[in-house]
Amino acid sequence: FGSMEAPVDFGVGGYGIDASVQGSRGGGAIKLVATNKFEVYGDILANGGFQREVGGGSGGSIWIEAKELIGGNGTLIEASGG
Numbered sequence: 001f002g003s004m005e006a007p008v009d010f011g012v013g014g015y016g017i018d019a020s021v022q023g024s025r026g027g028g029a030i031k032l033v034a035t036n037k038f039e040v041y042g043d044i045l046a047n048g049g050f051q052r053e054v055g056g057g058s059g060g061s062i063w064i065e066a067k068e069l070i071g072g073n074g075t076l077i078e079a080s081g082g
Contacts, residue, residue, distance in 0.1 A: 002061060006063070007029075007061035007062065007063045008029055008031070008061055008063065009029060009060065009061050010026055010027070010028060010029050010060050010061070011025075011026025011027035011028070011046070011047075011048045011057050011058040011059050011060040011061075011079070011081070012026045012048075012057065012058045013025050013026045013048075013049075013057045014026075014048070014049070014050075014051075014054050014055030014056045014057045014082065015054060015055040016054050017053060017054060021053075021054060022054075023051070023054045023055055023057070024048060024049035024050050024051045024054055024055060024056050024057040024082050025048065025049040025057045026048050026049075026057040026058050026059075026060060027045075027046040027047050027048045027049075027057065027058065027059040027060030027061075027079055027080075027081075028046045028060045029046065029060050029061045029063075030044060030046050030060070030061065030062045030063065031063040031064075031065075032044075032062075032063070032064045032065070032066075033064075033065045033066075034064075034065065034066040034067075035067075036066070036067050036068065037066060037067065037068040037069075037070060038064060038066035038068070038069050038070070039070045039071070040069070040070070040071045040072070040075050040077065041071070041072040041075060042075065043075065043076040043077075043078070044062060044064075044076070044077045044078075045076070045077075045078050045079070046059060046060035046061060046062050046078070046079040047059055047060075047078060047079060047080045047081075047082065048060070048080070048081045048082035049082045050082030051082075056081055056082030057081065057082045058081045058082075059078075059079035059080045059081050060079050061079060062077055062078075062079050064077070
């Protein structure tokens with residue numbers, strides 16, 4: 001959910017079973033700005049959490065602004081739900 005043009009939303013946490021059990025956390029929000037080239041050789045993640053017996057949190061947002069995006073093999077940019 002949120003905006004594809006300006007993704008700035010945090011993920012929403014999952015539900016808990018009752019007041020004594022906290023649900024899973026939502027994913028974070030990341031904004032990266034490069035004036036020219038942005039190189040990624042690792043993972044950039046804004047994933048929601050997952051716990052057994054409670055609802056999974058939704059993924060957050062990743063916003064990358066650059067003229068050129070370069071990545072290595074196996075580089076992962078992901079904002080998945082838990």
